Amino acid sequence: MTFRFLIFALLTVTLSSSQNKIPKGNLSDDTIFFEFAIYFLKNDKIDDDEAKKIFKDQYPNFKVHDTFPNPDTLKGNNVIITGVDNVMIDFPPMDLEYLKYTNQGLTEREKTDLQTSKYALVLDFTCEKNQLIASLKKANDYIFSLIKNKDAVVFDSETRETFSKKFWKEKRLISNKSVNLAEHITIHFYQKDEFCRAISLGMLKFGLPDIVIENLSCKSGPELASFINLIAQTLFEKQALEKSGVLNLDINTIENKPLKTRLLSDLYENATKQAEVQLIEGGLEEGDPENRLIEVAFSSDNPQIEQNEVISKIFGSLDEVTFLKHDEKLEAASNRAKAKIPELQKLFLAGLPLNTHLLIKFPFESEDGQREWMWVEITKWKGEKVDGLLQNDPRFVMTLKAGQKVTKNINDMFDYILYKPDGSQEGNETGEIIMESQR
Structure with a gap:
């Protein structure tokens, strides 16, 4: 004992899931x-x-x-x-x-x-x-x-x-x-059904609730860890909410210099370094820390859009657009990628290994007929239909946003990237050709 x-x-x-806002105060x-x-x-x-x-x-x-x-x-x-x-x-x-x-x-x-x-x-x-x-x-x-x-x-x-x-x-x-909480907590990130869940462990040592975010893109980048660390440090330094269910984040106001320096070093030029997030009571699941939970709440319909917008608002984002004509070399590479469809489907339906992600590039058309190719993180595959989360912010297809749920026909695939647990990747031959053409 x-x-x-x-x-x-x-x-x-x-001990139970709730949509109640975290009350203001201590x-x-x-x-x-x-x-x-x-x-x-x-x-x-x-x-x-x-x-x-x-x-x-x-x-x-x-x-x-x-x-x-x-x-x-x-x-x-x-x-x-x-x-x-x-x-x-x-x-x-x-x-x-x-x-x-x-x-x-x-x-x-x-x-x-x-x-x-x-x-x-x-x-x-x-x-x-x-x-x-x-x-x-x-x-x-x-x-x-x-x-x-x-x-x-x-x-x-x-x-x-x-x-x-x-x-x-x-x-x-x-x-x-001054304590850098990022050195004293950790973040567990794992797949839950179609999407992923992130939860902190270690906030109990500081008398504070742990932080959970549901329904994340499983291809979430390092900005997610920075986002959670920023929330944790803000909760620790403020110790209270000024308004029920609302926490204001601002990298510039962080008192701990090592964490502040690290967060500032990871920004893109369009970063605002601040955002407002909504906090509700989180529900404990098996394996969670024995502690209160605060959930960072987003819209229930397609929360990945709002998650991407908030994180991009704080840390900035970079989405490059390349204009080009498809030639024989590019089409041949795309056809080689399409030949992999049966193999990729079998791999996906068998269950991707831990920390493995499949992205497929599809064409999308704007209202005026312009075609834009963008990456989709695959979350479901049934027959010829695949569901996923858009990974890019469109330049021309203004009806779409990064993080949005989309459904496509696999036969329209242009290329794929299979990210593996060891950091290597397979596919994206067309991307290499495009990069060569830009040199």
Whole structure:
């Protein structure tokens, strides 16, 4: 048993889906909880008695508990340090498959040795919100003091990440009163039915709800992570909503300099750096963090249009238009792409592997008869009909917008791109020919 289940009773948690606006006012919990674990590898170890003594000597303003205190009477800064001898039963580490996606700097040897760890220290902290930064800094510093000369790794129970000593020192030690939340939370992004869902993990450590966005394009770029990090940092720095269901975002007002610098470095020329987003109560799903959820709300009919517009408004966008005539070389490349239709259909209907995306280029006609070729992210394929999300902002077809749901006949396909999990891609031979013609 860990501190988590006792402290969870102190939190106000939304357990069902709702379209209720987040009310204005304070968003933060009065009592904040965070949990870490140190897994010792091979035969290394610091037992809980020694760990408690070290902590008491370094941080006398914390109350060190030997047993779980009553949550109703809990005040100030508290810690309970629990030694776990039967690791694989009582506090098992993440397995090798999960570590492929969540490890932070672990070597292959550390990943393997973690699977047979014989001893762990579980550290559960609580503090009052006005002591959060100081308490989190002390907790992270204390953990590093324990592991720096040991063969050990650190697990963050909220983000579900496992850190090497080097990465813990680089990413989690707080040097001043300003915290870059992007270094302390993570974002899970996964397919849900036709579209994708993004959710933060780790906001509980800051007494705030985690952030969820539903029905996203699965081809969402790095701007989505920047968007969520901007929301998280804004919530942390403001701590409250001035108006029910509304959060104003502005990169220029971010106080944390490292995050602000990073966000400003990723902008296109047409970026406004600000936008207003709507917030409603989010619904918990299996695998979500044990925390309140705030959903960034968009229109229910075709939310991908509004998602694209808001993110593009903040960070800007770049859509280049190329004018050209189709020649024999281009048509031959397009025909080779069309010959792949049966193979692509079979692959798509079997279920694309994780982080694999299929884009197909189709022609669209404007009201005055101009033809414009644009990319569509495929979300459904039935017979000759494919459904998808438009990936470009049209120049001539003014009835369409990026993110809009469209339906096309696969036989009208001009080319395709298959994005693979390793970052490589297949297809787009016509794109290479077009680029050559522009040189």
